[in-house]
Amino acid sequence: MSSSSLSTSGSQQQPPPIILYHYPFSPYAKRIVWYLHLRGIPYSQCLQPMILPRPDLSSFLGIKYRRIPLLSIGRDVYLDTRLILSKLEDLDLPSSLNSPKLSAAPGTDALALQNLLSHYSIDGGLFSRAAQLLFSLDNPLLRDPQFLADRADFVAGGGGAPPKFSREEMAALGPEALADLRDYCQMLETTVLADGRDWILKNTTDNNNKPGLADIEAVFVLHWVMSLPGALPKEQFNEDKFPRVWKWVERFRVAVGETTTTPTPTQQTAAQKKGDSSNSSKVATVKGDQARDLILGAGWNEDSEKKEVEAGEAIVQFHGLKKGMLVEVWPTDSGSAPAHRDVGRLVMLDSREVVIENEKGVRVHAPRHGFRVKPSSQAVASSL
Numbered sequence: 001m002s003s004s005s006l007s008t009s010g011s012q013q014q015p016p017p018i019i020l021y022h023y024p025f026s027p028y029a030k031r032i033v034w035y036l037h038l039r040g041i042p043y044s045q046c047l048q049p050m051i052l053p054r055p056d057l058s059s060f061l062g063i064k065y066r067r068i069p070l071l072s073i074g075r076d077v078y079l080d081t082r083l084i085l086s087k088l089e090d091l092d093l094p095s096s097l098n099s100p101k102l103s104a105a106p107g108t109d110a111l112a113l114q115n116l117l118s119h120y121s122i123d124g125g126l127f128s129r130a131a132q133l134l135f136s137l138d139n140p141l142l143r144d145p146q147f148l149a150d151r152a153d154f155v156a157g158g159g160g161a162p163p164k165f166s167r168e169e170m171a172a173l174g175p176e177a178l179a180d181l182r183d184y185c186q187m188l189e190t191t192v193l194a195d196g197r198d199w200i201l202k203n204t205t206d207n208n209n210k211p212g213l214a215d216i217e218a219v220f221v222l223h224w225v226m227s228l229p230g231a232l233p234k235e236q237f238n239e240d241k242f243p244r245v246w247k248w249v250e251r252f253r254v255a256v257g258e259t260t261t262t263p264t265p266t267q268q269t270a271a272q273k274k275g276d277s278s279n280s281s282k283v284a285t286v287k288g289d290q291a292r293d294l295i296l297g298a299g300w301n302e303d304s305e306k307k308e309v310e311a312g313e314a315i316v317q318f319h320g321l322k323k324g325m326l327v328e329v330w331p332t333d334s335g336s337a338p339a340h341r342d343v344g345r346l347v348m349l350d351s352r353e354v355v356i357e358n359e360k361g362v363r364v365h366a367p368r369h370g371f372r373v374k375p376s377s378q379a380v381a382s383s384l
Contacts, residue, residue, distance in 0.1 A: 016074030016301050017294045018043035019286065021057060023050050027127070027224035029069040031081045031216050034256045035088055038210060039099040044284045046291040050141075051150035056288030061295065062360035064342050066154065066335040072291075073301035076363045080331070082118065083353065083367040085213065087301075102213040110201045113192070114214040117200070121221050123370075126184055129177040130221050133231045135170035142167060156337050178236065181225065185242045188218065193244040198251060211255050219252050296361060304355045304363060307348035319374050321346060326376040329354055329366050342366075343376045 020036070020043055022029035036043055048054050048068060057063045057070065063077060070077055071084045073091075078084045093099050104110035120126055134142065141147045192200055200214040211219075225231045226249060239246040286294070309316060309323045321327065323346055330341035342364050344356030354373050357363045366373075 016076075016298045017072070019072045019291050019294065020045045020069055021048055021054075021071070021291075022069035023048050025050070026068050027220055028067075028081050030223065031220050032069050032071060032084055032088075034216055034220075035085055035102065035213070037256050038102060039088070039093070040097050041088065041091070041093065041099070044286045044291070044294075046286050046288060051147055052153070056291065060288050060292035060360075061362050062358045063362065063364060064340050065330075065364070066340040067331065072295050072362075074298040075295055075361065076301040076304075076365060077295075079364065079366045080370065082122070082369075083365060085216075087365075089213070102211075102216075104201055104212065104214060110214070114201065114212075114217060117214060117217040120184075121217060126180065126221050129180045130225045130231075132170060132173040132177040133225060133228070135167050136174045137228060137230055153337065155334050178233070181222075181232070182236060185222070185237065185245050188245050188248075189242045192218075193248055196244070198248070211252050215248075215252055219249060222249055223252070300363065302363075304347045304365075307350070307355075309346060309349045310351070313349060313351065315373060316349060321349065321373070321375070323347070326378060327356060327373055328376045329356055329364070329371055329373045331366075331370055332372050333370060336372075343378060346373075349373065 018036075018041065020029070020032060022032070022045065024047070035041075046056055048056060052066060054066075057065070061077065063070070065079055067079070069081065069084070070079060071087075072078070073087070078087050089101050089103050104114045198209060199211045200218050201212050202210075222245070226237075309321055311317070315321065325346045326343065327346045328341045328343045330336050342356065342358060344358035344364060347355040347357050347363060349355070350368075352368055353365060354368060354371065355363055355365050
């Protein structure tokens, strides 16, 4: 039985509310929006600005983490899309939803391919390469000093001075980025999709012809850059050169309820200011104070208190971590400046996850991969 449940059979207990904190143009948030749509999981959204501050998180929930998206299930808040997706896979959904899991089966070659595509897109640098194309576009955000300062803070680490973006220097990386994206399209065209299958792991007779988690992992970077006018030169990237890839992306967009025209970043930002969100007409939007009340008034999604801080973990031994100790947790690659590190009482830690409870009574879950944990400087100072 999973530790997470959206429905308690034979019980009157209400399922914990699910709230997605995001802004519509975030390519990482799309991963979660698509997953929730494909499985028909009911949720609400709390729309956030593209740049800091985000008081809905920092003031109302005591969360300093600055990346988007975050997902709350009850009073448990999950960071990082890979952890969020794994927790959504673990949910016990009512049979009435007729919503099979989207991940490949454990112990299979299919799961290995799914995980490799995830690493390729995120850790392997494909997303970072795609982001470099932004600087060659005529995007008003790239002329906005507030946006540029925010993103400089985003990539700054260790509390050092934020780097200054040179549009010319970043644009010079564009040709290399295009080469990597072309290689990725070629790989999909000539290997995974070469046999004419509809989906990365499934043919038309499987799972009611729906994409799976492997498709989400494989498509999200391409989907993003293909939605940016001018990002991909048409003479290098088109349906004639990569027919299987182009048809697969279009099938995916239809499957997740998108139209054939994706709004530009400027259009989506304007829609967000009006309280509108594309591809989410059936999703309830809640304000920050409403989301806070729903979260703090709910129960736990997981009984993490019963889990242990595993003594055999190297990080536990190195720092002498113990259950109940005040620690800080933060991502190691971006958004890692001291101002964006979450502090709380250590609830559990194992090889895959760390959980802390902050001063607002919210339990913050982070993956071990890509995140660091150590005794809080507040606790160290108080012991001196």
